[in-house]
Amino acid sequence: MSIALTDTDRPATPPAFQHVSTKRKAKNGLATVLVWLAFAVAVVPLVWVLYTVVVKGIKRVVYTNWWTEDFSLVLSDEVGGGVLHAIMGTLLQGLVCAVIAVPLGMLVAIYLVEYGSRSKLAKTTTFMVDILSGVPSIVAALFIYALCITTLGMPRNGIAVSLALVLLMIPVVVRSSEEMLRIVPDDLREASYALGVPKWKTIAKVVLPTALSGIISGIMMALARVMGETAPLLVLVGYSSYVNLDMFKGEMGSLPLLMNTERVTNTMADGSVGADRIWGAALTLVIIIALINLAATAISRLVAPKKK
Amino acid sequence: MAKRIDARNVDIYYGKFHAVDKVTFSVPPRNVTAFIGPSGCGKSTVLRTLNRMHEVIPGARVEGDVLLDGENIYASNVDPVQVRRTIGMVFQRPNPFPTMSIRDNVVAGLKLAGTKNRKSLDEIAERALRGANLWKEVKDRLNKPGGGLSGGQQQRLCIARAIAVQPDVLLMDEPCSALDPISTLAIEDLIAELKKEYTIVIVTHNMQQAARVSDQTAFFNLHGVGQPGRLVELNDTEKIFSNPDQKSTEDYISGRFG
Numbered sequence: 001m002s003i004a005l006t007d008t009d010r011p012a013t014p015p016a017f018q019h020v021s022t023k024r025k026a027k028n029g030l031a032t033v034l035v036w037l038a039f040a041v042a043v044v045p046l047v048w049v050l051y052t053v054v055v056k057g058i059k060r061v062v063y064t065n066w067w068t069e070d071f072s073l074v075l076s077d078e079v080g081g082g083v084l085h086a087i088m089g090t091l092l093q094g095l096v097c098a099v100i101a102v103p104l105g106m107l108v109a110i111y112l113v114e115y116g117s118r119s120k121l122a123k124t125t126t127f128m129v130d131i132l133s134g135v136p137s138i139v140a141a142l143f144i145y146a147l148c149i150t151t152l153g154m155p156r157n158g159i160a161v162s163l164a165l166v167l168l169m170i171p172v173v174v175r176s177s178e179e180m181l182r183i184v185p186d187d188l189r190e191a192s193y194a195l196g197v198p199k200w201k202t203i204a205k206v207v208l209p210t211a212l213s214g215i216i217s218g219i220m221m222a223l224a225r226v227m228g229e230t231a232p233l234l235v236l237v238g239y240s241s242y243v244n245l246d247m248f249k250g251e252m253g254s255l256p257l258l259m260n261t262e263r264v265t266n267t268m269a270d271g272s273v274g275a276d277r278i279w280g281a282a283l284t285l286v287i288i289i290a291l292i293n294l295a296a297t298a299i300s301r302l303v304a305p306k307k308k
Numbered sequence: 309m310a311k312r313i314d315a316r317n318v319d320i321y322y323g324k325f326h327a328v329d330k331v332t333f334s335v336p337p338r339n340v341t342a343f344i345g346p347s348g349c350g351k352s353t354v355l356r357t358l359n360r361m362h363e364v365i366p367g368a369r370v371e372g373d374v375l376l377d378g379e380n381i382y383a384s385n386v387d388p389v390q391v392r393r394t395i396g397m398v399f400q401r402p403n404p405f406p407t408m409s410i411r412d413n414v415v416a417g418l419k420l421a422g423t424k425n426r427k428s429l430d431e432i433a434e435r436a437l438r439g440a441n442l443w444k445e446v447k448d449r450l451n452k453p454g455g456g457l458s459g460g461q462q463q464r465l466c467i468a469r470a471i472a473v474q475p476d477v478l479l480m481d482e483p484c485s486a487l488d489p490i491s492t493l494a495i496e497d498l499i500a501e502l503k504k505e506y507t508i509v510i511v512t513h514n515m516q517q518a519a520r521v522s523d524q525t526a527f528f529n530l531h532g533v534g535q536p537g538r539l540v541e542l543n544d545t546e547k548i549f550s551n552p553d554q555k556s557t558e559d560y561i562s563g564r565f566g
Contacts, residue, residue, distance in 0.1 A: 117366055187403040191466070193364055195417030195473055196393025205420050209407040305406035306453045 050286070057283025060276050066284075070253070072242035076266055077273050083281055085243040089254035090288070093158055094227040096247060097165035102219055104166075105173025112174070113181040114203050133171030140167040141232035149236075156237050158247035161254075164232035169222050176218025180211040213304035220296030224289040230256040255285040310337035310507045311377040311394075311476040313358060318372035319536075320353050320362060327353050329536035330372070333526060335477075340503050342518035342545065343511045345528035346560070350537030351511045354528070355479050358509060359395035360388040376476070393421070396475035400482040402462035404454030404469070411450040413465055417473035432472055440468035441498050460491025467498065471506070478502060480510040484517065496521050515561060519549050527557045 060066050069082035108125065116122025144164040148154040184207050192202040208215075238251035239261045259278045266274025313335040320328040328350040335341045343351040356362040357370050360381060373380045381391045404413045412419065414433040433450070437443040442464040446457070454465055463483060470478060480499075484492040499508060499521045512518050518525050526542040541554045552558050 185403070187399065187401060188405060190361065190364065191399065191403045191405070191469075192416070192420070193389075194359065194361060194392055194397035194399075195420070195469065196389050196391075197417065197420040198389050201420050206405055206407075206416075210405070212407075305455065 053279065053282050053286055056275075056279035057281075057286075060280035061283050061287075066280060070242050079273055079276075083253075083255065083258060083277075083284055085241060085253040086255045086258040086281060087284065087288070088243055088245060089158065089252045089257070090227055090285070092245065092247065093161050093165065093252070093254060094223055096159065096162040097169055097226055098219070098223050100162070101166045101169035101173055101222075105170045105219075106177050106215065108170070108174045109177035109181055110203060110208075112178055114199075114207070129171045129174050132167065133175065135167065136231075137164070137168055137229050138231040138235070140164045141235040143167070144232070145235050155249070156251075157249060158237055158244075158252040160236040161232050161252070162247065164236060165226040165229060168229060168232075169226045172222035172225065173219055176222065177211075177215045180214035180218065181207060183214075184210045209303075210305060213300040216303065217296045217300040220292055220299075224292045224296075227289060227292075228256065228285060230260065233257045234260065255281045255288075310505060312337050313477060313507065313509070314373075314375040314378075315354075315358070316373045316375070318354070318357060318370060318374060320350065320357055321369050321371075322365065323367035326536040329531075329538045331539045333539060333542045335507055335509055335524075337507045338503060338505070339524065340499060340508045340510060340522045341542075342522035342525045343509065343528060344513075344515060344518050344525060344560075345537070345540075346530070347513075348537070349528040349530050351528050352481050353537070354539075355481055355509060355511050356397075358477070358479055359397055360391045361397060363388065393417070393473055394475055395477040395479060396470035396473060397479045398463070398467050398470050398481065398483045401486050402459055402466050404457075404462050404465050406453065406455050408454060409451045410446050410454050410457070410465060413454040414468045414472050416469060421473075433468075436468040436472035437465075439471050439502070440464045441494060441501075442468055458491075460487050460494060463487060463491065463495060464498065467495070467502075471502070475506070477507045477509070480508065482511050482513060485513060492517070515549075519545060525549070527552070527554070527560060529556055529560070 063082075065080065066082040067087070068084055069080075070085035071081045071083075072085070074081035108129070112122050112125060116125070141164045144160055144167070148160050148163065149156060154160060188206055188210060189202055192206045193199070197205070233254055233256055237254075237257070239257045240251035240253050242253075244250050244252050258281045262274045262277045262281075266272065266277070268275050268278075315334075316332050318328065318331045319326065320331075331354055343355060345351050353362060358374060360370075362368050362370055370382060372382070374382055376391075376394065380386070381395075404410075405416060408416060411430070411433045414436050415429045418429060418432060434443060434447075437446060442461060445461060446465075454462065457465060463486070467478075467483070484495050487495065496517065499510065502508060510518075510521065522545045524542060525545045525548040527540045527548065528537050529540045530537050541548065541552055541557045543553065547553075548557060549561060552561065558564075
């Protein structure tokens with residue numbers, strides 16, 4: 001017996017799609033809360049530190065002479081003077097460090113990505129760079145002390161600081177440049193080879209320009225990091241309260257060193273000259289590093305490949 | 309300009325893997341030769357040995373001779389950079405240089421090879437873009453980045469870039485596989501134009517395309533899984549698609565396998 005079923009005769013089937021189950025809703029809620037909590041835990045200390053530095057440091061930083069004078073003519077408990085000597089020292093040491101570390105680090109990265117590929121030397125280099133990036137800054141400083149000052153008989157000076165910073169900066173530059181070079185598609189290299197362009201020119205004119213934006217921001221971040229380093233400064237150069245631009249001779253001020261010197265020599269009571277100087281120097285350092293990061297973003301945007 | 313290619317007993321390896329076994333064929337000048345065959349049979353690999361691009365891959369090597377108008381491009385004293393300047397290549401995916409403008413993309417080969425004369429570069433860029441049927445579409449935005457063009461336009465830009473260095477031979481590795489039918493048609497028309505001046509070898513998965521654009525067709529196939537690819541048959545395109553000499557060619561073309 002076969003009779004065509006009409007719609008109403010069909011047995012009622014359950015709907016194919018159901019509501020999100022309570023269990024899944026609960027899990028989703030819990031996960032959301034945890035993510036927000038983690039976010040808060042990460043952000044709160046950051047905002048707190050920044051707030052403290054700004055509030056306590058702003059007192060001295062707003063005066064012009066903070067940026068244009070040094071401490072050579074003021075007494076240690078006298079209000080006035082500025083940190084020009086420390087700013088110049090920090091910038092100069094950072095610059096000399098970058099001039100040495102950036103070309104070296106980029107050449108290593110180019111070797112690793114473009115030439116070394118799977119060779120033993122490349123593997124060893126990568127391993128060494130990893131080790132170097134794990135070396136604490138005080139160890140780098142002591143190494144330079146042993147090499148330059150004890151063995152070669154150099155005086156403690158700014159260049160020794162820069163050399164120690166080079167040791168800390170190279171692995172960061174190598175790593176970030178390597179990453180950036182690796183994400184340049186092989187298609188572009190092949191397109192260039194197929195036009196009869198030699199390998200070195202392909203690297204210089206096609207690969208590097210394509211990766212340049214990322215490489216620059218990596219370098220600037222690395223620079224910002226080493227400029228806040230303190231251990232090499234403590235070990236390798238004395239503090240001067242006047243502007244000294246000679247990297248090879250004499251003591252040299254810098255912002256981290258200034259903070260430490262004031263802490264040791266001055267009273268630290270809240271609102272005292274010493275405390276104000278330290279917070280002012282801290283805020284100055286934060287501003288300089290923020291400016292470098294901003295410049296990094298601007299430059300890398302400028303050189304990034306454009307769509308339209 | 310257009311030159312003749314003779315490949316003789318070419319064996320191609322990736323490290324220890326024997327990818328292509330003893331391929332011998334000839335491509336006459338001003339002629340379009342299509343390579344067809346199932347995936348992994350070595351068509352693209354053979355194509356890449358014709359301008360020494362194969363050896364760019366670490367561990368890859370080639371045995372045998374490839375003659376360009378009688379001159380062996382695998383002779384020990386031959387500079388692969390010179391070979392690639394003489395034998396241009398267009399790739400499967402359009403790959404304009406992202407940091408360069410449309411104009412700079414077209415003249416990249418010449419500029420990176422050291423030509424400084426701005427005026428002649430402009431002329432060459434225009435000639436190459438006209439040659440690639442792209443001039444009308446981009447003449448007002450030559451200084452805009454090449455990445456802003458559509459996929460089909462980018463591929464024609466890459467063809468313009470390849471012909472700007474005035475090669476003797478143009479190799480095309482599935483140049484239309486990433487393009488829509490209209491862009492494909494534009495490129496096929498272009499191939500018919502370019503044939504007057506260049507020797508062209510094109511790899512394609514599209515048998516209608518091979519039938520449309522080529523004068524002779526080479527069918528590649530594998531001995532079996534893990535075996536090297538080999539050239540089964542090279543014949544006039546008309547013959548390949550109507551009455552091929554080999555049974556496996558007919559099976560492949562009629563869709564019975566592959």
